[in-house]
Amino acid sequence: MKIILASLDTLRASRLGAYGYRKPTSPHLDRIAGEGALFERAYAADIPTEVAHTGIFTGKVGLTTGVVSHGSDRMQLPKSTPWLPSLLRSAGFTTGAVDNLFQLKEWFARGYRYYINSVGDKRWIDGRTVNELAMPWIEQHKDESFFLFLHYWDAHTPYLPPETYVESFYDAGRDPFDPANKSMERAYNHKAYPFFKHHHYDLIGQVTDSDYYDALYDAEIRYLDDRLRELDEHLEKLGIREDTLLVLFGDHGESLTEHDIYWDHCGLYEPTVHVPVIMRWPGRIPAGRRVPGLVQQADLMPTILEAARSASPAGIDATKLQSPDGMDGRSLWPAIRGESDGAHERVYLSECAWQAARGIRTDRYKFIRTYDAGLFDRPPRELYDLSTDPEETVNLAEEQAELADRLERELEAWIAGKLQGREDPIALQLREAGLPFRRRIELILSEAGLTWEDWRRDPRREVFDRAVRR
Known part of the structure; x- marks a missing residue:
């Protein structure tokens, strides 16, 4: 065999x-x-x-x-x-x-x-x-x-x-480099840009078309x-x-x-x-x-x-x-x-890198509880009906609060059952070291002479690129 x-x-x-x-x-x-x-x-x-x-x-x-x-x-x-x-x-x-x-x-x-x-x-x-x-x-x-x-x-x-x-x-x-195409602007002005500039964007060139x-x-x-x-x-x-x-x-x-x-x-x-x-x-x-x-x-x-x-x-x-x-x-x-x-x-979901969150995927629904949104803007709770909204565009956490509450209780009970009294390793990671990938961004920013607070206030590609050139 x-x-x-x-x-x-x-x-x-x-x-x-x-x-x-x-x-x-x-x-x-x-x-x-x-x-x-x-x-x-x-x-x-x-x-x-x-x-x-x-x-x-x-x-x-x-x-x-x-x-x-x-x-x-x-x-x-x-x-x-x-x-x-x-x-x-x-x-x-x-x-x-x-x-x-x-x-x-x-x-x-x-x-x-x-x-x-x-x-x-x-x-x-x-x-x-x-x-x-x-x-x-x-x-x-x-x-x-x-x-x-x-x-x-x-x-x-x-x-x-x-x-x-x-x-x-x-x-x-x-033409993936057509200057009239602005579809890459959101990506280039995202808080994660300093990381992806080096690891991705610079290797491909100044693409303007996200479809590319x-x-x-x-x-x-x-x-x-x-x-x-x-x-x-x-x-x-x-x-x-x-x-x-x-x-x-x-x-x-x-x-x-x-x-x-x-x-x-x-x-x-x-x-x-x-x-x-x-x-x-x-x-x-x-x-x-x-x-x-x-x-x-x-x-x-x-x-x-x-x-x-x-x-x-x-x-x-x-x-x-x-x-x-x-x-x-x-x-x-x-x-x-x-x-x-x-x-x-159901499948229980978890992440702790760019952001920290857990969730539940049932036959019909997805519930997500975010603990630290990192570089993203996330509500603390998200609920999606995947049978009618497979692209997860309509957050029902407030509209169907009772269902969201029930799924959150289920998630918490599952976590407690797994931990059996031990401290949650995600909570420990966040308290003692923070999100691993945010630390990477902070290091890249410090090498460019920027602080995290600087970048969070004005996360534009031009700001970072200008700092790097200096």
Whole structure:
């Protein structure tokens, strides 16, 4: 048995054909979905990258592990916490990864016999590099039972796809630098501008058309899709495609100007928390299965462990593949077999990076409680009826105060049940260190000779650029 778990970083579900998108971003991903199971309402319970992947490899949400914040030096994962690659390796699987999450936290290298760090001279990691490192490893270990984690970053900022990929998504007759187009002004004058100027905008140029950034994001997905096709063709060439459980997921999505978020992944809104999850295992997962109910990323660990136990490959000790106690995730196999519509009646959401908030996603509603809005203007409570307002544009928290109160009480009860008397790690982070990403902005501003108070009073691109030139 071979298991390939692939993280498609920053991939938004609604931007894939299999999830209803009409532009040609994902022909091969759509094909894989047609050959296996697609989870229509899969959610990242914890965002962004660091906390999302911690949940995936532990089967536990952030309140259970204590890892609730991205980019904070305060976050630690005890070595005693059961870890998916470690469990698989102890059972006899050869474990490998092509990944660079070790750059964030040491625990992401746990459990691997072979950890190939994909980081290079540049921040941006090309999916072609991931394949160049992964394919020889797969060929070398094709006769073994293995678990391989792959981390593709192509859809993450900065969007730098090959020029030929952009043509399908942006009209050749349009000029993305047309000075008459003012659609980028809100992004350029947002409080987060100092961060994105360096990490994104300066790398692409003085674009004036916001549609061009959306097109670049789509082009990146299409480029990623081609890299996944190459990976699949490699499995076919080696004769192991039929024996491979392939699990593809987005660690979080991406907001493309929605809710005052410009090509980034914060906010507990659908563009960021609704992610693709697609699984294929020929002969074991029914082709074309679409799971309509709610699932979350923590469900992947018990699902993979159950698959490994059921396959009983030679040389593997299945007794070491039992799901650890205390997991928040639930096996998705009943949903895959059509015995249930999903795994959860509701998913609890959390973030602590650019802003700090928690929420609940039920079958119909989304409730969000914001503790610290950071660089954004957010009401303390938001309530959306996703059945009539899928883009979350009408906040019903005041109009339907009774429902908002009930959902907030439920959220508070869930938090208290998880904490069992411990201090809330988000509250601790905010009190002792503040929002991690606000600290980044403050550092950038200080290097330009500005204070946070200066910038908050007048967050205009010209103000920051003038300070930098000085």
